[in-house]
Amino acid sequence: MTTDQHHSVTGGAVKSTAVLDDSENLLSIRNLKVVYNSSIEAVRDVSLSVSAGKIVALLGANGAGKSTILKGVSGVLFTEDGEIENGSINFRGENISELMPDLIVGRGLVQVPEGRRLFAPLTVHENLVMGGHLVGSKVLAERLEFVFELFPRLKEKASHISGYLSGGEQQMVAVGRALMSDPKLLCLDEPSLGLAPQIIDEIFKVLRKLRDENGASILLVEQNAHRALEIADYAYIMENGRVVMDGAADALANNRDVKEFYLGLGEASEGKSMRDVKHYKRRKRWLS
Template sequence: MLQYTDVHAHYGAIHALRGVTLDVQEGEIVTLIGANGAGKSTLMNTLFGKPRASAGSISFLGQDISRHHTHDIARTGLALVPEGRHIFSRMSVLENLQMGSIFSDPAHFEADLQRIYGMFPILQQRLEQRAGTLSGGEQQMLAIGRALMSRPKVLLLDEPSLGLAPLYIKQVFNIIRELNERDGMTIMLVEQNAHHALRIAHRGYVLQHGEIVLSGTGKELLASPEVRAAYLESSAHA
């Protein structure tokens, strides 16, 4: 469904991605883990041309999107929940959700809104509240809800647990799992919290210095001595 083939990317002189090859199949949760600076967010952002892949290809539904404009890619069915959430803080909760639906059929708006309310009842209670006044966990729910309003074929989540209290972390990962199990949503997840991320993943990849160094099922990576030593000892109780 989503395929990276020998992808390289640069930030100026910095070689951020070095020949990355990975795939995400329909109906899967695929997790990408790695330390800060490993290239995880860069790999996700190359989907939208920020930065563009300097070599290799990225295909979605069989079409090479490596050179497509960002707004065209957004229309193909990819929706990103970025690191740091990037909600519209001065807008209301409802206005943020409306922004997420700009590429969707207006006829579906009310039904989609009700679906989001069902998933995140707190958002319905805060519809007219400025998004910037929500708690961190509520803002993350809003960011996910906004992305889902576009009816994506693939949901991309970049560090969704970053900066959240433990209770909200568990809620966010439960939501991700429910989206996949109940709705069949295909999900690509970039996450430092390897323990939670791999527990819900069908498959995962370990990125180090811009290269894939290990891959396997979520269970295989959870059991890997290398992964346990590098990523799990500090996150297992988060």
């Protein structure tokens, strides 16, 4: 066991639990601090883990630091004048904190960024092929078939220009393109953003299937806590650059504070006043 501690939720109670040794985790982030422009602290002393074959959700409001974590994991902080000032990111037993993005992808950690970022002038088929450009033709064909089985709609639109697809279809292409590299860890940044509920259902169903039938490991960054907790095994909640709560997804989903302030259930969704919100902020100080 390590000496690192998290705030863990079991039922409605919160307790401190020791984190398992890093050798048992596919991804281990320890005491991470990220700053932008050498002055703006975006993430402070964050520790989290992803075990093989699990879906781990990273939840919180916009600006909580979730996407910064993914950028650090993917090695792209430098594109926004961000840097890791302290802490470590270990993937499959190797510290990847200072590796360039292409080397991180080569080690099997692949991100689906917020906003899809497809090659808009290319077809669906061409975008998918770009994701598997390092493998031979036989393996490429097998992976294409695998993606088309997950997303039958993409097979129907394989020759369509990606830039003309709906937002949901573009998100399917983005996930499919990432899967073409056969990642050891798939990281998704806000996959439900701007999508209709039916499309979100379809994409999250695929994520659950990838874990249950293919043993996939997934780090899911989401603002939609309700959707994420439905499919996750474990989850972390961030506020103001810090992890304030973590635990098994079902325990978090049934926690009173999480219900009120992240799932929109309970008293907080019934016209609670700002005074009550301030009271909650005082009451939750023990979480941080």
